[in-house]
Amino acid sequence: MNDVIIIGAGPAGLSAAATCAMEGLQVLVIDEYMKPGGRLLGQLYEDPDGNWWNGIKESENLYKEAQQYGVDVMLQTPVNNIEQTGHIWTVYTESATFESNHLLLATGAAESPVPVPGWTLPGVMSVGAAQVMTNVHRVKPGNKGVIIGVNALSAVIASELQLAGVEVATLALPKLNKLTEEAALPKNVMENLLHVAHMAPSALLRNGSKWIKSDMMKQLAITFYPKSGFKMWGIPVQLRKAVVEIYGEKEVEGVKLASIRSDGEIIPGTEENLACDFVCIAGGLYPLTELAAVAGCPFYLIEELGGYVPLHNDRMETTLDGLYVAGNITGIEGAKIAIAQGTAAGLTIASSHGVSDLESKLEQAIQAIEQTRDKAPFQFDPDIKKGKQIMREKWKEYEAKNSKSPAI
Structure with a gap:
């Protein structure tokens, strides 16, 4: 014994x-x-x-x-x-x-899964799986990817993928529904993201995050958040766009993005396609x-x-x-x-x-x-x-x- x-x-x-x-x-x-x-x-x-x-x-x-x-x-x-x-x-x-x-x-x-239409296509994985493939097995999950879910874990793994020579096209929110409520509301996500902003190479993000403390300032920041997003490690971080679908015939070919209001609701007619060959879903741990x-x-x-x-x-x-x-x-x-x-x-x-x-x-x-x-x-x-x-x-x-x- x-x-x-x-x-x-x-x-x-x-x-x-x-x-x-x-x-x-x-x-x-x-x-x-x-x-x-x-x-x-x-x-x-x-x-x-x-x-x-x-x-x-x-x-x-x-x-x-x-x-x-x-x-x-x-x-x-x-x-x-x-x-x-x-x-x-x-x-x-x-x-x-x-x-x-x-x-x-x-x-x-x-990792907690976040259901997204098209998530059963080959080339869709959790951010943790992409991290292990890249850092442990030295295998690229793809050449150009999109990460669905903006949080401390996905932000850090995005930087790791970039270090390995993998292009991360963007980090965007999941579409708002009962399962994704916390992860799809821009204000909630911003509060979480502020706690890793100090690690970003951008002086604007590092210093600007110190001023966004009150609820009023956070709401203003979300309201005037640029449509193209801010960049961390050169990667666009989208808090006003959500992935509404992952598309492809036999494997991932891209995602459909849509602009969202500050309450997370989709703005009709704003859908656009973004080509990529893999998608990571970051639902948290x-x-x-x-x-x-x-x-x-x-x-x-x-x-x-x-x-x-x-x-x-x-x-x-x-x-x-x-x-x-x-x-x-x-x-x-x-x-x-x-x-x-x-x-x-x-x-x-x-x-x-x-x-x-x-x-x-x-x-x-x-x-x-x-x-x-x-x-x-x-x-x-x-x-x-x-x-x-x-x-x-x-x-x-x-x-x-x-x-x-x-x-x-």
Whole structure:
């Protein structure tokens, strides 16, 4: 039986694994992908300080560190089920069954699909798929593409595609409907985009974003937003145009764009065709929580964290004995924060396993998560701190409800 089992070999899982192993624990990491690193593998962007964040190199460093301390990593091994019997967690895979007193779920996140007419054509993919094709497999998704959905993730991936020599013709909004309401309203999208404007090479965008703070200024900015869009990294960013259709006979040949009002409604007669050979859909990310649900964790819907998130505390503990969470399963954030959370989770697990004198280290690790969050170049949700505070309040409510009454 292993001292700890970690499901997910992304930045949170590998960081936690190395931390546990450094404290003398026997660690098994299980992941369904062919390489360790998770979503970190596809990342390549320039930080505000001018340094480049290369996800492949960071993944290699984390993996080497884990191996250095004797971590056993099983790849291409999907987990089918987990269950708890007494204090023992059992993890079921197709090849074998594993047991441990301590189980960490670092399962990451998945992309939300946004339905667009024509999205079943060959050449339509998620932005994450284009990122992996380009940055991991070194295969161009096409020569000229359109990204549907303007958010922090799509903006960064657009710049990565351009670095790889792929032309991104434009970033545009999806057509307004009940499923795309938040992503199709120009004002909402602008608020999100302002949080990555500081990364743009354009001085106009960097400096202008600082002045668009009030609702009135945001509305004015949307009202007078140029029809041709502003450019980030030389890529037109359209907040007053939406993709109403992807067209093509046997594969993607282009998209049909239409101008929209500030409320997202299509302006009749403004449709135009834009030729391209691939389309990326950016619907955002949500936490992958299926295994936590199977285990019986209580959940809360916290939009600022990306959706339903298992109840947990700052030590990465859940309400279930011996079950921990770290990374995007706790809320959608960047890889650097996932790494910091993995360290905190690893120290918590080691302390629960019986390793002494770790409280000071753990407190520093928890503080490091907040510091990393404060320094993050962008947030997937600008109200992420609000979401984290909601989770803390929910945890306090749980503790108060489940604390034993004092003896009389």
